[in-house]
Amino acid sequence: MAILVMGHMNPDTDSIISAIAVADLLSKRGMEAKAVAQGEVTPESAFVLGKFGLTAPEVVTSVAGQKLWLVDTTDGAQLPADIKEAEVVGVTDHHKLGDVTTSNPLEMWVWPVGCCGTVIKAMYDFYGIEVPKGIAGGLLCAILSDTVMFKSVTTTPADKKAVAELAAIAGVADTTTVGMDMFKVKSAVDGASxxxxxxxxxxxxxxxxxxxxxxxxxxxxxxxxxxxxxxxxxxxxxxxxxxxxxxxxxxxxxxxxxxxxxxxxxxxxxxxxxxxxxxxxxxxxxxxxxxxxxxxxxxxxxxxxx
Amino acid sequence: MAILVMGHMNPDTDSIISAIAVADLLSKRGMEAKAVAQGEVTPESAFVLGKFGLTAPEVVTSVAGQKLWLVDTTDGAQLPADIKEAEVVGVTDHHKLGDVTTSNPLEMWVWPVGCCGTVIKAMYDFYGIEVPKGIAGGLLCAILSDTVMFKSVTTTPADKKAVAELAAIAGVADTTTVGMDMFKVKSAVDGASxxxxxxxxxxxxxxxxxxxxxxxxxxxxxxxxxxxxxxxxxxxxxxxxxxxxxxxxxxxxxxxxxxxxxxxxxxxxxxxxxxxxxxxxxxxxxxxxxxxxxxxxxxxxxxxxx
Incomplete structure (x- = not known):
């Protein structure tokens, strides 16, 4: 049974890209894993996916009987209603610790940094697995998005270091331009309900x-x-x-x-x-x-x- | 304010040694940290501390207003009664995820392995910090204790690898002899209530x-x-x-x-x-x-x- 890698409700770019990246990493560690999301992607995420040739995760809103790897949340309120009937086998997060509990030992990578993407870059490094070019581009955008281009107080030196390293892998020469392009898409409200x-x-x-x-x-x-x-x-x-x-x-x-x-x-x-x-x-x-x-x-x- | 590094009630060798090791690691990362324990050490732990020149942590049973790094548990029932009045800033564990929650982002190192000591060895490696000789000896005993000398089903390849690497650092030529000596101490029931x-x-x-x-x-x-x-x-x-x-x-x-x-x-x-x-x-x-x-x-x- 594939491990479903899932972020929070109303997925933002970090949740979407982190699910894709962790699923890739777990697959390369020899586990069967698949990125999913609790909803459709935002215009910002669609821009990032398109720019780096990544595919939006399948929408999944019921997880009973599934194995899950949570990204970007450990709060029950931000997970499917039947979360207690799933088995959480892993977590990658950068938030406060929520109320999810498990019946079995699990793997958790949680750091007080600006973005899950920064933690995931460290996971790739720790396991000696190369970050694919497209995923590197996605992760650097996730970090720029979550840290509001390093302006948010959540920004840490680890986030800046990860972006620099991911930019080199993704072949992105100017991260500021990519970030501004992304935030312009995010800012657009015309035509949205x-x-x-x-x-x-x-x-x-x-x-x-x-x-x-x-x-x-x-x-x-x-x-x-x-x-x-x-x-x-x-x-x-x-x-x-x-x-x-x-x-x-x-x-x-x-x-x-x-x-x-x-x-x-x-x-x-x-x-x-x-x-x-x-x-x-x-x-x-x-x-x-x-x-x-x-x-x-x-x-x-x-x-x-x- | 020093971060108190604390394991579960009725501390076993893993809880005692992990608290000492994480406090050492955090200090070397530039944080003020101190190992504590919720009770006196067992005869087994006393044997390990004595053998490797380590000092038993101070006993602390109230943590209101303190910053805490939890080792070997995230279960409120295994922590001081006033745990909700403390701020958990970090966790190193190898158990199922318990009911502790936090108000702020934190750092968590949790792996499904046989012993916290195995996770801590990886933390030292990750941060490029050398494991002190005495702590290496303590950690290898913690792993041998928790995995019952690798006989427990909880044993993973990561535990065996950590013990081999820690034995080299601690200068322990024969880990089986150290393990048997430790379990003989643990087995003794004469005179105990x-x-x-x-x-x-x-x-x-x-x-x-x-x-x-x-x-x-x-x-x-x-x-x-x-x-x-x-x-x-x-x-x-x-x-x-x-x-x-x-x-x-x-x-x-x-x-x-x-x-x-x-x-x-x-x-x-x-x-x-x-x-x-x-x-x-x-x-x-x-x-x-x-x-x-x-x-x-x-x-x-x-x-x-x-």
Whole structure:
């Protein structure tokens, strides 16, 4: 039975490329493995796949009875509903440790770095296996995407080193140009539905018993979102109505290096508790905040506990 | 603030030596780190520490407000009661993934191998740091102990390779002699209280909502336990009375390669469900069963679910 290599719901480029890369690595270690994803790829991921000749993973949303290798998450809430009926045999991740447990010993590669892709590069090196050219290109884009071209506070020296080494393998002379091209695709909102924009990079969290959704849209200029901001707000109101305490949508300006956060909450005072800023209208500007994982989720977790 | 490197309750040689080794490795990576343990060392561990000039870790049983690196476990039930008030920044383990979660990204080295020591040897290699001679001796003993001198089904080629490499560093010419000396110390029961024998290597598990205790005594000849078997049975009856569904004590004969399991349970039929053997008296012989982690815990988890 092939090991299914799977990332989180609403897969981003890191989840997609990491699944492809780990499946390749496991195959070369002699295991039968196959990359899958919990949903269709984003325009950004489609751009990366196309640029480096990679194929989008098959969509799989039920995993009962399967062997799984998780990439980019260990949170049950971000995995298929029947995750407890699957056997997790491995994990590659760069997030906080979630609530997935196993019945058997497993292999885990988890580092506090900017991107799963950085961990996977180390796995290839550790096992003495060459990174294929196309996968190297995909991984370097995943790292540039997750670290917002090294501007995010999640960026570590290991991420920069991995990108430099992967660029050499992929034959990419100018990673900044590739990164900007990718973020231009990511920034494009024309023609996309409000729903698809909110869920482009959206995750639900359990915070002290409250269901909290946090989405993020990264653009190279916040003004690109002026025309859709009202629509996005109406859309997260709908999402909140599905049994959530709060839904936050981060509109991240990667050049200004900060985020406007749209807020719909049963108790908007959690935003003040989390970030020390007063909430007057529908949103606040959070200067320097670009990372959901490192700057937003931990602050909200503390605020919901207190 | 120093990172405390800590193993599970009732620390075995792997937990003790792994804490010492990881603290050494983290220090050499530029972090402040200190090995600690949740209890006094066993006679076996004392033998290993003495033989290789290592010092027993300080006993620490409360960790609120501390930074922790866990070795040899990720199970909350095997950690201090205030574990949720500590920040887990790293994990080195070779068990199933337990219920510890974190609020921040962390570093995890988890492999499905026979011993944490094997993973730690790879960590030293990965970071290009030399294993100190004394720690190499300790790690090789930890691996020989956990794998029962490579007789346990948990043994992997990686464990054997690590022992060979560590023996060269430690200057140990004959690992079999060191292993037998260690297991002779471990086998000695003269003068030990029944309580200390039951808890020498004991763990509580949550199995489908039931608290289940499983202890293990490894001896080089089961007949060494004839004089204490009744006393051990009386002792696990006491342990069970402390709110447990079942307590099982594995008396493992490392030369015969099997275990006699003493049984006290609200529902002894779980033993038949788990191992397919009829329970007539106070114990059963489980041929070939030497590993609690790989042969006993998974079988009981299935039996308690069904």
């Amino acid at each position: 409000m729903e698809s924009l909110v869920f482009r990079d959206y995750k639900d969290f359990d915070m002290n018993g409250n269901k909290v959704g946090i989405g993020q849209l990264e653009v190279i200029d916040l003004s690109m979102l002026d025309a859709v901001k009202e629509g996005l707000f109406a859309e997260i109101q709908k999402v909140k109505a599905g049994g959530r305490h709060s839904v936050f949508l981060l509109l991240t300006d990667i050049m200004k290096e900060g985020s406007e956060m749209l807020i719909v909450s049963d108790d908007p005072s959690v935003v003040k508790k989390a970030f020390g800023v007063e909430v007057a209208g529908k949103s606040v500007w959070l200067d320097g905040v670009m990372s959901r994982k490192k700057q937003v989720v931990p602050n909200f977790e503390k605020a919901f506990k207190g | 029944m309580e200390s024998l039951v808890f020498r290597d004991y763990k509580d598990f949550d199995m489908n909502g039931n608290k289940v205790g499983i202890g293990q005594l490894e001896v080089i000849d089961l007949s060494m336990l004839d004089a204490v078997k009744e006393g051990l049975f009386a002792e696990i009856q006491k342990v069970k009375a402390g709110g447990r569904h079942s307590v099982f004590l594995l008396l493992t004969d490392i030369m015969k390669e099997g275990s006699e399991m003493l049984i006290v349970s609200d529902d002894p039929s779980v033993v038949k469900k788990a191992f397919g053997v009829e329970v007539a008296g106070k114990s059963v012989w489980l041929d070939g069963v030497m590993s609690r982690k790989k042969q006993v815990v998974p079988n009981f988890e299935k039996a308690f679910k069904g």
